[in-house]
Every structure is written in C-alpha cells, then in structure tokens.
Amino acid sequence: MTDGDAGHGLAARSRQTRGLRRGAPVPAQLTVLSGPSGVGKGTVAARLKERCPWIWQSVSVTTRPPRRGEIDGQEYFFATKEQFQGMVAEGELLEWAENYGNLYGTRRAPVLHRLDQGLPALLELDVKGALQVRAAVPGALLVFLAPPSWEELVRRLKRRGTESPEVISRRLEAARDELAAESEFDITLVNTSVDDVCDQLVSLMIAQEPDGHPGNDRNPHPEGIRWQRLRP
Numbered sequence: 083m084t085d086g087d088a089g090h091g092l093a094a095r096s097r098q099t100r101g102l103r104r105g106a107p108v109p110a111q112l113t114v115l116s117g118p119s120g121v122g123k124g125t126v127a128a129r130l131k132e133r134c135p136w137i138w139q140s141v142s143v144t145t146r147p148p149r150r151g152e153i154d155g156q157e158y159f160f161a162t163k164e165q166f167q168g169m170v171a172e173g174e175l176l177e178w179a180e181n182y183g184n185l186y187g188t189r190r191a192p193v194l195h196r197l198d199q200g201l202p203a204l205l206e207l208d209v210k211g212a213l214q215v216r217a218a219v220p221g222a223l224l225v226f227l228a229p230p231s232w233e234e235l236v237r238r239l240k241r242r243g244t245e246s247p248e249v250i251s252r253r254l255e256a257a258r259d260e261l262a263a264e265s266e267f268d269i270t271l272v273n274t275s276v277d278d279v280c281d282q283l284v285s286l287m288i289a290q291e292p293d294g295h296p297g298n299d300r301n302p303h304p305e306g307i308r309w310q311r312l313r314p
C-alpha cells in the first residue's frame with residue numbers, strides 16, 4: 083500500500099462513525115479504544131479522564147521508561163522486564179504486547195473487578211492488545227480510532243517530537259498494518275476532533291437511563307446506570 087492509497091481510502095470516508103458490525107448499538111461494559119500509533123488514542127483517553135472521571139480507565143503496566151512528567155501509577159505502572167515477565171507467568175495480565183522493544187500489558191484483576199460490579203471500564207491499547215481482549219472478553223466493544231487521512235497520521239507522528247526519526251518511520255510502518263486491522267473492530271470513530279470522539283465514546287459507553295436519557299458530563303449517574311452486555 084502506498085501513502086496515496088492509504089490516504090485516499092481514509093479521506094474517502096464521509097461518515098464519522100461506521101455502524102456496529104456485531105450486534106446492536108447498545109452500551110458495552112468493557113470498551114477498548116485502539117487504533118494506529120500516533121492517531122491520538124492517548125489524547126482522547128486523557129481528555130475523557132478530565133471530562134468524565136467516573137469512567138474508569140485501566141492503568142497499563144509497561145517496561146518503557148517514564149517520559150518527562152509521567153508518574154508511576156498514573157499514566158502507567160512502570161516495571162522492569164523481569165517484573166513484567168513475572169506477571170505474564172502468573173497469568174496476571176488480560177493481554178500484553180511488545181511495542182518497539184517495550185512491553186505493555188493490562189492487569190486482569192482490576193478490570194474483572196469493575197466488570198463484576200457491573201460498571202464500565204475503558205482500555206486504551208494497541209491493535210494487537212485489542213484483538214487479544216476480543217478473545218478474552220467476548221462482550222467487549224472494540225472501538226477503532228482512525229485518522230482523518232494517512233497524511234494527517236504522518237503529520238501527527240512527526241509532530242509528537244518525542245521520538246527519533248527511526249522510531250517514527252518504524253511507527254509509520256506498523257501503522258500501515260494496524261490500519262488494515264480496522265475490519266476486526268466493532269466501530270470506527272474518525273479522530274477529527276478530540277471532543278467529538280469523547281462524546282461518541284461516552285454515548286457508546288453510557289447506558290440509557292430508564293427515561294431514555296443517557297448520563298452526561300453534568301448528570302453522570304455513575305452508580306445508577308443499568309449496564310447491558312453488547313452480546314448476550
């Protein structure tokens with residue numbers, strides 16, 4: 083696939099969302115936000131945390147060193163490779179994947195604890211991790227965050243400024259494969275605006291109140307929500 087091919091395919095998409103491919107568009111308890119490197123998953127998850135702190139988000143474990151300003155237990159739990167491998171061996175991770183030499187994983191227990199309580203949870207993962215969650219939690223809603231165009235994805239990856247040119251070019255290479263996995267997901271949101279994507283995510287995650295009105299930023303009803311499974 084050339085840059086032009088990828089750009090054309092994404093730019094040609096006229097709708098912001100594409101329909102749920104599996105089951106009806108009812109709220110799911112476990113939602114996975116994924117998509118190619120650089121698309122803005124982290125930015126969307128961070129904005130959602132500000133706007134909707136009652137939506138619980140898993141904090142991943144990683145062997146990547148903290149970036150400036152990152153706090154252990156907040157953005158990630160930072161672990162050594164040995165600690166991470168120990169967690170894998172003990173079956174403590176719901177999913178895990180290697181990205182550019184670093185390991186990333188989701189702790190199983192806190193997620194299952196939320197789901198046991200019938201409360202929603204959001205995971206922000208790479209595509210490999212999202213597809214593992216599909217296998218582990220069949221009722222999960224997999225949301226694919228797509229860039230408005232290939233050219234925009236390239237621009238965002240370069241603008242980040244935290245990675246070397248070699249890392250950027252490896253991420254672009256990986257992004258081509260990750261974009262090809264879109265058909266495995268339940269729904270696509272196009273990241274034209276962080277706030278719009280947050281709104282769309284909230285409406286996917288928040289169950290309808292008995293009177294038909296979803297909870298929102300001002301009226302979240304965090305404990306009173308009746309959650310439904312995406313699939314029985």
Ligand code: 5GP
Binds near residue numbers: 143146181187208211
């Ligand atoms: P970064 O190092 O830029 O924070 O994240 C690199 C990639 O790892 C991103 O695509 C991010 O979504 C992904 N990632 C973060 N946490 C996890 C996780 O727990 N599992 C998996 N599979 N990927 C993760």
